[in-house]
Amino acid sequence: MAELKFVITGTAGVGKTTAICALSDVPPVATDADTTDELSLIKNTTTVAFDFGEVILDDGVRVRIYGTPGQERFRHMWEIIAEGALGLIILVDNSRPDPLQDLMMYIDNFQQLIAETGFVVGVTRCDRSDRVSIDDYYSYLESRELFCPVIEADPRSREDMVALMDALMAMLECA
Amino acid sequence: MLAEKEENSIKRSVVDQNLKELISSVDSIYAVVLSSIDGHPIARQAQDNFEDSKLAAMTSSCLALGEKIAMEANQNGCDFVIIQNQDGFLALKRVGRKLVLTTLADKSINMGMLLSATRQAAEKLYQEIT
Amino acid sequence: MDSNRTISLHGFRDTDETVFCSLLSLLSFKTNAVWEVVEDETCDVTVVDVDSNQGLSLAETMENNGRRVIRFGQLSSMGAAGEMCLQKPLRAANILKCLNSLNQGDSSGHGEQTAVPVVAESIKEETVAGFRLRRWPCQEILNAYPGSSRLCALLMKEALTIEQTVERSGMAADIVWDFVNACQQRNFVVEQSITITTRNRSEHKPANAGLFAMLRSRFGSRG
Numbered sequence: 001m002a003e004l005k006f007v008i009t010g011t012a013g014v015g016k017t018t019a020i021c022a023l024s025d026v027p028p029v030a031t032d033a034d035t036t037d038e039l040s041l042i043k044n045t046t047t048v049a050f051d052f053g054e055v056i057l058d059d060g061v062r063v064r065i066y067g068t069p070g071q072e073r074f075r076h077m078w079e080i081i082a083e084g085a086l087g088l089i090i091l092v093d094n095s096r097p098d099p100l101q102d103l104m105m106y107i108d109n110f111q112q113l114i115a116e117t118g119f120v121v122g123v124t125r126c127d128r129s130d131r132v133s134i135d136d137y138y139s140y141l142e143s144r145e146l147f148c149p150v151i152e153a154d155p156r157s158r159e160d161m162v163a164l165m166d167a168l169m170a171m172l173e174c175a
Numbered sequence: 176m177l178a179e180k181e182e183n184s185i186k187r188s189v190v191d192q193n194l195k196e197l198i199s200s201v202d203s204i205y206a207v208v209l210s211s212i213d214g215h216p217i218a219r220q221a222q223d224n225f226e227d228s229k230l231a232a233m234t235s236s237c238l239a240l241g242e243k244i245a246m247e248a249n250q251n252g253c254d255f256v257i258i259q260n261q262d263g264f265l266a267l268k269r270v271g272r273k274l275v276l277t278t279l280a281d282k283s284i285n286m287g288m289l290l291s292a293t294r295q296a297a298e299k300l301y302q303e304i305t
Numbered sequence: 306m307d308s309n310r311t312i313s314l315h316g317f318r319d320t321d322e323t324v325f326c327s328l329l330s331l332l333s334f335k336t337n338a339v340w341e342v343v344e345d346e347t348c349d350v351t352v353v354d355v356d357s358n359q360g361l362s363l364a365e366t367m368e369n370n371g372r373r374v375i376r377f378g379q380l381s382s383m384g385a386a387g388e389m390c391l392q393k394p395l396r397a398a399n400i401l402k403c404l405n406s407l408n409q410g411d412s413s414g415h416g417e418q419t420a421v422p423v424v425a426e427s428i429k430e431e432t433v434a435g436f437r438l439r440r441w442p443c444q445e446i447l448n449a450y451p452g453s454s455r456l457c458a459l460l461m462k463e464a465l466t467i468e469q470t471v472e473r474s475g476m477a478a479d480i481v482w483d484f485v486n487a488c489q490q491r492n493f494v495v496e497q498s499i500t501i502t503t504r505n506r507s508e509h510k511p512a513n514a515g516l517f518a519m520l521r522s523r524f525g526s527r528g
Contacts, residue, residue, distance in 0.1 A: 004320060004516065029247075031239035033212040034273050046213050049236040049243075057519050061323060073214055073232040084394040086324075086516075116396055138440050147461050149441035162524040167441060169517040170454035173331055174462065174473075 004063045006168070007081055008051075009110060010091030011102050012070030013042045014124055015155030017051045019091065020067045022158040023165065024053025039071075048074065050081055078109055087168050088119040091155065092137075095128035100140050107146070114146075118171040122153035122164045186304045187218070193303070194220040197296040203263075203284035204292065208277045209270070209300070210234060217274070234277045238267045255290060264289055268297045271305040310338040312404075313345060315363060316354035317377075321395065325352070327515035328397050336404050350407060352377050352391065375403055435464035435499035436485055442493045450484045452476065454521075460485075464497040 008016045020028050031049035039046055051067035066081045068074070082088075090106045092099045103121065107114065121137060137150040149167040153160040194207045198220045206221035210231035219227045241256035256267040263281040266289055270276050278293045312329075314322055326342055333339065353364040355378040367374045368388070375389040383390045391403050438460040447453055455474050459465060467485065471478045488494040 004324065029243060031236070031243050033214075033235060033239055035213050036211040036273050037213065037215060039213075048212075048214055048232075049240045055520065055523065057523050059519070061516075061519070063516075063520060069236070071214070071232075073228070074236060076229070076233050077236050116398070134440065149457070149461065151441055163444060163447075165524055166447075166454050166521050167457070169521045170458035171461070173455060173515065173517045174458040 004061065005085045006063065006065050006087050006089070006165075007068060007085045007110075007113070008065060008089045008091065009068040009078065009106050010070060010089075010122075011093045011096060011099075012039055012046060014070065014091040014093045016067040016070065016091055017047055019089075019122075019155040019161050020051045020053040020065055022156065022161045023055060023065055025056045026054045028053040046070070049077055072105065072109075075109060082110055082113045085113055085117065087117045087172050088113050089122060089164055089168060090119060091122045091124055091153070093125050094123050094130075094132055095125040099123070099132050100136065103137070103140070107144070118168065119148055120164055120168045120171065121148060121150040122155075122160075123150060124153060124155060126152050189303050190218045190300065191220070193296055193300050194218055197278065197292060198222070200292050200296075201280070201284065201288055203280045203282075204278055204289070205281060206279040207296070208234070208279075210275050210277070212238075212269070212273050212275055230277065234265075234267050234275055238269060238275050241267070242269075255293070257286075257290075259286075266290060266293045268293050270297045270301050273305070274300070276300065308338045310340050310350070311343045311345065311348040312340050313343050313348040313351050314354075315351055316357060316360040317352075318354070321354070321377075321393075323516060324395050325400070327517065328395060328400055330515045331517065332397060332401055332404075335401055338404070340404060349373065350375060354378060355383070356393075373407065375407075430500055432498055432500050433466055435466050435497050435501075436460055436470075436494050437464035437497055438488065438493055439495050440493055442488050443491065446484070446487050446491065446493075449487065450480060453484050456481060456484055460494070464495075464499045466499070466501060469501065 008019055010016055017028070017030055017032070029052040031047060031051070032045035033048045035044060035046050047067060047069045049069070053065045055063045055065065057063060066085070068078050068081050088110055090103060090110070092103050096102060110119070113119075123134065123137065134150055134152065141148060141150070148171060151164055151167060153164055155161065190209060194209060197207050198204050205223070206219065206225050208219045208227045208230060209217045210227070211217060212235060214232035214235035216227045216231035219225060237258075238256050242253040245251070245253040254268070258265040261282070263279065264284060264286065266278045266280075268276050276293060276297045278289060280289050314325060317325065329340055329342065350373040351367060352375045353360050353367070355361045355364050355376045360378075364374050364376050373389070375391050376383060377391045378393060380392055383392070389403060389407065391399055438457055441457060441461070447457070450456070456470060456476065459470055459473055465473070467478065467481055470481050474481065485494060
């Protein structure tokens with residue numbers, strides 16, 4: 001069955017659950033569990049299966065937005081969630097030690113979805129670190145012959161998340 | 176958090192003892208895994224070689240999903256998530272806020288036996304280590 | 306060379322139908338013919354969901370009657386290799402491949418599965434200056450030119466001339482010019498020489514009826 005589904009992935013703690021809250025028209029479902037590792041320095045809970053929100057279009061059609069767990073050990077969920085999706089948003093935390101490496105990990109793991117549909121990159125916490133600039137992301141993507149929007153975004157801001165979705169839709173329209 | 180880790184290592188022997196008791200309590204139980212609620216393996220007992228790191232992450236996803244589905248269906252107090260297969264059973268049970276206990280048994284087991292052994296071990300673990 | 310073709314869908318779930326129609330309208334720039342979804346029995350081709358017994362036998366009956374059928378379903382429910390197949394889930398590339406190979410003019414209904422080169426028309430090659438976005442423009446520019454994210458997407462993927470951009474976006478030339486100028490001032494755009502092949506394509510349907518456009522307008526309308 002074709003599902004109208006988009007996926008948000010990215011680093012643990014980057015704000016995927018928050019982003020879905022910002023976009024969803026219905027109370028989102030979050031499968032969160034208490035953090036027991038170094039992530040607990042940043043946050044108390046983490047997504048272990050998926051987050052789920054819905055956008056209801058004017059004609060009543062429901063579009064689902066799934067957030068994945070961020071950590072690589074939950075790769076089994078990535079495969080399940082990516083199945084049949086129409087597009088991908090990757091959120092990258094710019095204040096982490098090597099955000100380009102982080103981005104690469106998600107691009108590699110969501111390779112098939114990216115090749116079949118399209119993706120955009122949202123860069124968060126640019127105010128905390130400017131070691132890696134937006135241009136660096138573009139250079140990196142270009143080196144892998146990927147051309148996609150890279151946009152500074154705050155997952156708490158509905159406006160920013162809408163801008164990401166808008167860019168993704170535009171890219172998919174012109175696929 | 177460091178203190179927590181230290182405490183955990185002290186409790187390692189208690190954990191191992193409990194898992195050993197569980198696996199030896201019923202013949203058909205061939206492996207037990209204790210993992211953190213966010214998907215890290217903590218301890219295991221198994222009859223054969225047994226890879227638990229992937230299983231730990233997957234049981235974490237599965238338990239969270241089972242608990243959410245129960246809530247969505249207006250059923251409170253998710254007790255077990257049970258996976259019944261041609262070859263056997265897996266029973267997942269939450270232990271306090273931070274842990275999950277997974278019991279694996281072959282198909283010869285009586286389901287009631289599996290659940291009660293798992294429950295007893297979970298309750299004992301909860302009292303002794305949390 | 307563009308011609309009008311009709312297509313009908315049988316046994317589709319609502320979501321599949323929505324996705325199919327959206328993708329079809331989005332693909333209108335790339336298909337060799339202009340496809341219209343109809344409910345008419347006398348259409349050029351019928352897509353049948355063969356994941357039910359009913360659908361499968363309908364597909365077989367239609368094929369036996371010499372009708373053009375595209376089987377739509379799980380891989381396991383697909384028929385012999387020669388038949389036209391569209392695998393679930395729906396993908397733009399697969400739809401395109403199917404429709405364009407149908408359009409090759411083979412009348413047997415046993416379309417080839419290989420990608421088809423763009424229909425040869427009177428082709429002329431020349432090298433001209435094109436524009437490519439080196440990064441997604443800031444919100445200020447996007448807001449100043451409503452609908453410009455389409456332009457961005459086109460210019461992000463490849464360098465295009467203004468004429469090409471106008472043609473593919475369906476937007477007015479002066480707006481495209483202004484937009485590219487605004488991007489140039491902010492250093493968002495680079496000039497590249499590109500080789501273009503001019504073709505005489507007569508008709509374009511604006512690709513705005515689809516799901517993605519609906520989503521964008523939904524978000525846009527709430528701001």
